[in-house]
Amino acid sequence: MPWKKRIGELPLHLMILPGLILIVLYSYGPMFGFIIAFQKFIPARGFFDSKWAGLDNFRYLLEMPESRRIVVNTVSIAVMKIAAGLIAPIVTALLLNEVRKEAFKRSIQTVIYLPHFLSWIILGGILIDILSPTSGIVNQALGWVGIDAIYFLGDNDWFRYTLVATDTWKEFGFSTIVYLAALTGIDPTLYEAAVVDGAGRWKQTLHVTLPGMSAIIILLMTLSLGNVLNAGFDQVFNLYSPQVYESGDIIDTFVYRIGLVDAQYGVATAVGVFKSVVSLVFISTSYYLAYRLANYRIF
Amino acid sequence: MLEHYTMGRRAFLACNYFFLACLAILCILPIIHVLAISFSSSNAAQAGYVKLWPVEATLASYKYVLQKKAFFDSLLVTLQRVGIGLPVNMLLTVLIAYPLSKDTRRFGLRTIYVWIFVITMLFSGGLIPLYMIIKYTGIMDSIWALVLPGAVPIFNVILMLNFFRNLPKALEEAAFIDGAGHWTTLWRIFIPLSLPSLATVTLFAAVNHWNSWFDGLIFMNSPTHYPLQSYLQTVVINRDLSLVSSGDISSLGEINERTSKAAQIFLGALPILLVYPLLQRFFMKGIVLGSVKE
Numbered sequence: 001m002p003w004k005k006r007i008g009e010l011p012l013h014l015m016i017l018p019g020l021i022l023i024v025l026y027s028y029g030p031m032f033g034f035i036i037a038f039q040k041f042i043p044a045r046g047f048f049d050s051k052w053a054g055l056d057n058f059r060y061l062l063e064m065p066e067s068r069r070i071v072v073n074t075v076s077i078a079v080m081k082i083a084a085g086l087i088a089p090i091v092t093a094l095l096l097n098e099v100r101k102e103a104f105k106r107s108i109q110t111v112i113y114l115p116h117f118l119s120w121i122i123l124g125g126i127l128i129d130i131l132s133p134t135s136g137i138v139n140q141a142l143g144w145v146g147i148d149a150i151y152f153l154g155d156n157d158w159f160r161y162t163l164v165a166t167d168t169w170k171e172f173g174f175s176t177i178v179y180l181a182a183l184t185g186i187d188p189t190l191y192e193a194a195v196v197d198g199a200g201r202w203k204q205t206l207h208v209t210l211p212g213m214s215a216i217i218i219l220l221m222t223l224s225l226g227n228v229l230n231a232g233f234d235q236v237f238n239l240y241s242p243q244v245y246e247s248g249d250i251i252d253t254f255v256y257r258i259g260l261v262d263a264q265y266g267v268a269t270a271v272g273v274f275k276s277v278v279s280l281v282f283i284s285t286s287y288y289l290a291y292r293l294a295n296y297r298i299f
Numbered sequence: 300m301l302e303h304y305t306m307g308r309r310a311f312l313a314c315n316y317f318f319l320a321c322l323a324i325l326c327i328l329p330i331i332h333v334l335a336i337s338f339s340s341s342n343a344a345q346a347g348y349v350k351l352w353p354v355e356a357t358l359a360s361y362k363y364v365l366q367k368k369a370f371f372d373s374l375l376v377t378l379q380r381v382g383i384g385l386p387v388n389m390l391l392t393v394l395i396a397y398p399l400s401k402d403t404r405r406f407g408l409r410t411i412y413v414w415i416f417v418i419t420m421l422f423s424g425g426l427i428p429l430y431m432i433i434k435y436t437g438i439m440d441s442i443w444a445l446v447l448p449g450a451v452p453i454f455n456v457i458l459m460l461n462f463f464r465n466l467p468k469a470l471e472e473a474a475f476i477d478g479a480g481h482w483t484t485l486w487r488i489f490i491p492l493s494l495p496s497l498a499t500v501t502l503f504a505a506v507n508h509w510n511s512w513f514d515g516l517i518f519m520n521s522p523t524h525y526p527l528q529s530y531l532q533t534v535v536i537n538r539d540l541s542l543v544s545s546g547d548i549s550s551l552g553e554i555n556e557r558t559s560k561a562a563q564i565f566l567g568a569l570p571i572l573l574v575y576p577l578l579q580r581f582f583m584k585g586i587v588l589g590s591v592k593e
Contacts, residue, residue, distance in 0.1 A: 011481040012398035019391040026448040029432040030424020111323040119510035125535040125564040272425025
């Protein structure tokens with residue numbers, strides 16, 4: 001390559017440089033920090049002078065009684081969220097697609113997108129209030145139809161489902177966007193042809209609309225595979241309490257508690273390493289599948 | 300399109316409209332309920348009389364919240380983080396998206412750089428190592444701890460780079476023939492042409508800064524340095540009594556924990572509710588434009 005061309009590229013390198021430095025420091029730095037997992041880490045000594053512990057931290061994890069429970073909670077909550085997070089928006093998008101009154105459709109969209117933009121602090125505060133077993137309006141309403149008060153956020157039988165339901169409530173509206181975009185991309189002549197062939201609306205949905213959405217559905221299904229260990233820290237952290245650790249404690253909240261609250265840095269990082277590595281495997285697989293099945297590339 | 304509506308079709312449409320309306324109501328009802336509580340008197344809220352409209356309407360809770368110093372301090376921290384963090388986010392987004400939108404012929408190392416950035420989306424160092432890095436780089440307990448770790452919003456970079464890539468190549472070539480360099484081309488051609496996308500990405504970044512709470516909670520040592528959402532976390536979710544000091548609530552009589560919490564929840568959501576119509580208008584267009592490839 002002629003050096004003149006290289007000089008011409010110099011401004012491009014310069015543009016990237018500041019961002020690159022920050023990324024190296026605050027994204028790659030922590031990856032290097034994985035060595036904490038193999039150390040008896042003492043913050044004052046830093047990454048380089050702490051004593052090595054080999055695999056002790058990982059061994060400790062395997063022997064901990066909570067480990068199994070946390071993985072089971074994380075995966076079960078995450079999988080339920082993935083399933084609900086796929087089905088609810090698809091159904092909503094299909095129903096919205098049947099609406100012919102544009103103004104009505106747009107108002108519905110505006111309202112159901114809203115919760116996506118509010119933080120889990122705001123929504124957590126709202127949910128804690130309305131789901132309270134003593135004064136919450138939800139339990140009041142259940143009382144009117146003769147159902148005993150349910151402690152949604154404090155009962156281990158209910159907590160996971162409450163998480164899944166409220167997460168779906170927050171995100172289903174916003175998730176319809178991609179499906180609605182796919183629906184507008186379907187060639188209208190296909191519908192006309194279907195009508196000529198005598199298909200009713202139901203048959204049209206089945207044979208034109210759904211196949212038209214299948215590419216995006218397959219894509220989002222494969223991509224969501226990367227989230228099997230993401231049960232949603234923001235949500236769980238703001239809604240859980242010690243009495244539902246049994247059903248609702250997940251990897252991320254556990255790392256926070258043993259790492260930053262109990263200062264067991266080595267063990268907490270070991271859990272983090274486990275999560276990152278397993279997630280990487282899932283995410284790579286999902287991107288590979290998305291590439292193969294839907295010809296998807298991120299950039 | 301003229302459609303002949305059968306009975307079944309009509310019944311379906313009626314149900315569909317009804318169902319969708321219920322869905323929308325379900326999304327907004329909890330927010331309205333909490334809003335109603337925030338404007339109600341302490342007794343009415345406590346007794347459970349409040350449904351969707353304030354009972355014994357009063358502004359007492361808002362008066363109480365707005366005269367709290369801790370609330371204002373945290374609001375200032377949030378404004379500071381948006382004021383510094385948002386320009387940093389935008390500058391870096393544009394500066395990274397532009398070179399990466401070139402193809403390999405124009406920018407030889409493009410693919411390598413893209414991977415360096417994308418890997419950070421796939422793999423993260425996790426909480427504890429990040430905490431230590433923040434500590435060792437000396438930004439703990441300062442506003443920079445809320446700005447620098449998230450300074451490069453990769454998702455936004457990808458949106459922008461896909462958008463830049465779809466701008467007509469001829470414009471860029473014309474600029475170069477006229478003697479413009481990369482900086483001029485970016486500033487005079489690319490940025491003016493991508494204002495809708497930039498608006499979308501700006502709003503995303505602003506909402507993100509406003510809503511972030513965990514970083515404030517762990518990187519700030521003293522609660523007086525908490526941004527608003529972190530402060531709300533301790534007050535509304537955790538009921539941290541060191542910040543509420545129950546004494547001053549009961550002395551006021553007209554309000555209680557529930558109404559004052561409701562008022563703070565609503566104030567914490569207010570800016571989002573205000574920019575929401577804008578957000579709604581821009582983001583649809585922006586996302587669709589940014590995600591189309593080839």
